[in-house]
Amino acid sequence: MTSYAATTASRTTKPILYSTISSFRKFRRNVLPTQSIGFVPTMGALHEGHLSLVKKARHHNDIVIASVFVNPTQFGQGEDFDKYPRQLKQDSELLADHGVDHILAPSIDDMYGNHHATVVNVKGFDNIPEGLARPGHFQGVATIVTKLFNIVQPTNAYFGQKDAAQCVLIQRIVEDLNMDMTVVVMDTIRERDGLAKSSRNAYLTPIEREAAPVVYRSLKTAKQLFDQKPNASSAELVAATRNVLQSEPLVSEIQYISIDSKDTMQPVAQPKAGAIISLACKVGTVRLIDNIVL
Ligand SMILES: Nc1ncnc2c1ncn2[C@@H]1O[C@H](COP(=O)(O)OP(=O)(O)OP(=O)(O)O)[C@@H](O)[C@H]1O
Ligand SMILES: CC(C)(CO)[C@@H](O)C(=O)[O-]
Numbered sequence: 001m002t003s004y005a006a007t008t009a010s011r012t013t014k015p016i017l018y019s020t021i022s023s024f025r026k027f028r029r030n031v032l033p034t035q036s037i038g039f040v041p042t043m044g045a046l047h048e049g050h051l052s053l054v055k056k057a058r059h060h061n062d063i064v065i066a067s068v069f070v071n072p073t074q075f076g077q078g079e080d081f082d083k084y085p086r087q088l089k090q091d092s093e094l095l096a097d098h099g100v101d102h103i104l105a106p107s108i109d110d111m112y113g114n115h116h117a118t119v120v121n122v123k124g125f126d127n128i129p130e131g132l133a134r135p136g137h138f139q140g141v142a143t144i145v146t147k148l149f150n151i152v153q154p155t156n157a158y159f160g161q162k163d164a165a166q167c168v169l170i171q172r173i174v175e176d177l178n179m180d181m182t183v184v185v186m187d188t189i190r191e192r193d194g195l196a197k198s199s200r201n202a203y204l205t206p207i208e209r210e211a212a213p214v215v216y217r218s219l220k221t222a223k224q225l226f227d228q229k230p231n232a233s234s235a236e237l238v239a240a241t242r243n244v245l246q247s248e249p250l251v252s253e254i255q256y257i258s259i260d261s262k263d264t265m266q267p268v269a270q271p272k273a274g275a276i277i278s279l280a281c282k283v284g285t286v287r288l289i290d291n292i293v294l
């Protein structure tokens with residue numbers, strides 16, 4: 001891996017936008033085997049969380065590629081696929097400002113065609129709390145990420161810890177399918193009041209936005225309890241988290257609070273340092289997820 005010498009500010013060229021996989025492939029065939037490629041897959045509506053991944057990729061690779069694709073197969077029935085924010089022009093400008101060289105933004109038709117029949121299914125992920133809350137979600141993510149990795153063939157791919165189970169899933173795929181690349185997981189970027197940055201925060205009304213930091217506060221309460229009492233059971237830590245969440249009247253539904261192994265995301269009864277406490281809840285009608293490492 002080579003280190004990229006120029007600073008973001010000194011870059012003047014605009015990224016090249018590819019709206020078809022075939023046009024992207026023409027460029028990809030000309031990348032030299034000695035050039036490292038940093039890849040940041042996204043669904044767009046970019047914020048500082050995404051940009052932290054881009055900055056890391058820029059720093060450590062010769063070429064930086066971002067994808068913007070709202071993947072229909074990872075959204076369940078009744079989820080927000082239709083209303084998910086789409087703002088490719090604004091996203092392209094942000095990616096340009098942060099030194100991205102190439103943007104892949106294919107259509108759904110181009111990505112899935114009429115006869116798409118292959119899926120990638122990583123065993124066990126339908127049964128973890130986020131998989132149970134979103135049936136089919138992880139198969140959709142595994143399939144699109146595998147497809148994107150085949151198209152881009154990155155040296156390094158960058159993901160955010162905010163989607164903790166997704167990170168474990170993708171590391172599993174890369175290892176199991178012998179992909180010659182590295183997965184880099186970056187810390188969750190937060191608002192000043194602790195709310196994890198997310199494209200879906202835009203759905204919050206002002207009053208819900210004020211209430212939403214309760215999510216991170218509840219997780220921090222569990223962490224504090226664990227720090228004071230390292231033999232606390234998962235049940236105790238979950239109860240403490242739940243209490244904080246329930247103290248906020250705008251939390252309308254708690255889908256799960258779970259303490260899981262950092263390697264498999266399977267729930268553990270007796271956590272050790274390094275385990276992940278994660279939760280999904282609704283503030284008003286908006287579904288938020290977050291997690292922290294114990
Ligand atoms: N706050 C954050 N800090 C660090 N990385 C993040 C953050 N939010 C998202 N990411 C990462 O950015 C990548 C693209 O995520 P995605 O486009 O789904 O954004 P998002 O804001 O998480 O959207 P949403 O949660 O609404 O689906 C993923 O690897 C994701 O984990
Ligand atoms: C990895 C990803 C881009 C796949 O669609 C998506 O799940 C996301 O944005 O986290």
Ligand code: BAL
Nearest residue numbers: 043074075137163166
């Ligand atoms: N950031 C994970 C993408 C999703 O919620 O579908």
